[in-house]
Amino acid sequence: MEHTIVMTGASRGIGRVGAAELLRRSPDAHLLVVARGSSGAPLVSELGAGGRPVSYVAADLGSLESVRSAATEIRYRLDSGELPPLRGFVGNAGTQYTNALTETPDGFEATFAVNVLAHHLFVRLLRDRFAAPARIVITASDTHFGDFKHNLGLVPGPDWKSPDVLARPGAFPKSNTATAGRTAYSTSKLAGIYLVHEYARRLPAGVDTVAYNPGFVPGTGLARNADPVSRFAMRHILPVMTLTPFATSRSAAGRYLADVVLGTTRAPTGSYVDRGRTDRSSRESYDPRREAELCDSADQFTAAYAAGADAL
Template identity: 60%
Template sequence: MHTLIMTGATRGIGRVAAANVLRDDPDTHLVLLARKESGQDALDELRAVSGNVTLVDTDLASIDGIRSSAEAVDRMIDEGELPALRAFAGNAGVQFVDALHTTPDGYETTFAVNVLANHLLLRAFEHRFRAPARILITVSDTHFGDFRHTFGIVPAPRWSAPETVARPSAFPRPATVAAGRTAYSTSKLAAIYLVHEWARRLPEGVDIVSYNPGLVPGTGLARAAGPVDRFLNRWVLPGLSVTPMAESASAAGRKLADAVLGRTTAPSGSYIDRTRAVPSSDESYDTTRERALWDFVEQVRTVG
């Protein structure tokens, strides 16, 4: 038996992927890090697939909440309630209609959940991973910032100093939808930077990859959007899933499960686009930015 810790498994492609992992690998004990009130339905559904599922109440937008959850998992491993940790899937992601949402710690919420939470959790658990182990962080091809990958819906990332992009109002006209989507694409670029830096620091046998599921309409990511965007995401864009332009939630979830289980082969530090490792954007390879972001999130971790 081994443990897989997963965020973002209570809805959308994460929920589909979690069920597929449990069916395909009966030796997995799945730990869901999610808010208790929103995770109960998923917990019940996943326990119908396997009894080896544990929910740990977690607020990914709170540094204290993340630390508390990590300590709870740590105790369960120490006390033998959970087997050795061999996998982590940071699949949680948020997107807002502005760049003003702020966590209790003062960080912009998109950055806090999509970037900072993954780093804090990996730092909390890095001593627990037993090789061979795989870490996966879900990112997005919106980090390319071109029409081919965004269809003009999501603006290109706008990188600046990490201490700037981590704070509310980091982008022009911060109260607008464009700013919220810029925060999203920028957070996904940041996540790839951290994957590259983590790959250089993890021991041999503990691999980390970034994973792009592609456009998956109707998953709930746009739940904070306006009525027109919600209508398009629920009723119009799903029609694209019968084309190569988009994926259904069920197909994307299966592919995510394959990546988590290591069926999709890729060396540590790779960017997996659905079913294969490919280069991420040219902008995503910048060791100076990667180190600066690492130093910033480490400062957040130690200072709080």
């Protein structure tokens, strides 16, 4: 049956591979990619080669007004019949900064805005458009464990605080440093898992939600805001680690992502999928109080952009 899958972060890295895999393996799927500005048209041209059904909507995930506009456009296309029924949302886009002080036009810390609030607003505005059975997949990261085993000490572990604090610049010690920027990243990925757990409680039956961890994937665009030495290492040196169990190649991570979206990897709602299998996330990531508080706060932060949409 024809259906629509909406995807952020499809332009590069594991998302680019995953998008191509979804189209190859699910010929009934219409892939709607959320892309920044002028990048959407060439991306659609590449992914849609051979007549595969792909379209795009423009959005800057660092602007909640832009996300609202994109989600409104998606709702219109679904309601008008331009798009088949919505059965998937893939929140794969992510960013990491060299500090924890970068501020969006809405006044939020940029890592939290892109990695947490943008996807929450999409889910909130599309909630009543999902046609069961449907699946929401949020790309997580094993940096949320905060130990050497899971990220070789490359990224500090999360430093959880009240959502009101995390959402604003300067939440972490020495917020002008790269260490603080990486802490903001791992904390945002813990937040994503919290929201997946809470969505599993709040979303209608038949709309499943899953957190997907690709593992350490060198060579992606995640380090694009880093210093030149770090960018060089991520692009040219660390990819060698994909020959070991400590890292995942982009192609493998993209295939695993497609497996989760298409349900090839079996995962009940609220699950954490580590590459190709369902697993337990960190002990800290199971906290119903934090999960509810974060979801309620995310609703408050996005309320001005969700007029007419019911809170989760």
